[in-house]
Amino acid sequence: MNHLLSLALSFSMLSLLAVGGGTAVLPEMQTLLVHQFGIDHLHFVHIYSIGQIAPGPNMLMVLVIGFQVAGLLGAGVVLLSFFLPSSILCFYVGRIWNRFGESPWRRSIQNALEPISIGLMASGVYAVAKSSIVSPITLGLALISLYLILRTKINPVFVILGSGLLGYFLLKYF
Known part of the structure; x- marks a missing residue:
């Protein structure tokens, strides 16, 4: 309680x-x-x-x-x-x-x-x-995501999901 x-x-x-x-x-x-x-x-x-x-x-x-x-x-x-x-x-x-x-x-x-x-x-x-942002990979993903969200008309949900998937594979295998 x-x-x-x-x-x-x-x-x-x-x-x-x-x-x-x-x-x-x-x-x-x-x-x-x-x-x-x-x-x-x-x-x-x-x-x-x-x-x-x-x-x-x-x-x-x-x-x-x-x-x-x-x-x-x-x-x-x-x-x-x-x-x-x-x-x-x-x-x-x-x-x-x-x-x-x-x-x-x-x-x-x-x-x-x-x-x-x-x-x-x-x-x-x-x-x-x-x-x-705990590694060069996560820093790169954050900067790429920021660029895509600010400079393109791609739906941010797709940017976030794509970054998450890419980050999963990059962090798992590198």
Whole structure:
């Protein structure tokens, strides 16, 4: 039961800190999982990868984390803890936000939150990259994937799947 309470409190906090989306809290989530729940960095990257290629919102990956820590009940606790607090907060803040209309104060807050959101998302990308780029092969695959996603019209799902398959064979045989 202690794990469930710890999961609920941890993921509720992450939910409220996820300014700009779930990617913004990936570094904190990764640190939390390593120190509190014993999920190592590589395992976290694998769970994150599943979330990226699975249909639906990519942050549903938190269900896998909850399941890993405390089974089916843990997945349910994490689901509610991660999505409910921020949803309730957004609902009420949205109602208040609309009352301000086109106030200069509202625009100032929006302008301040934009770079914060971008910075938090970039830190999330960095945290995942730091844990997953562990050799020249993985660095090459990451750079090729980045190039293909930015410069071509290839569906990113195919790039990710192709990189995963190529990485599997390269890392297994070289």
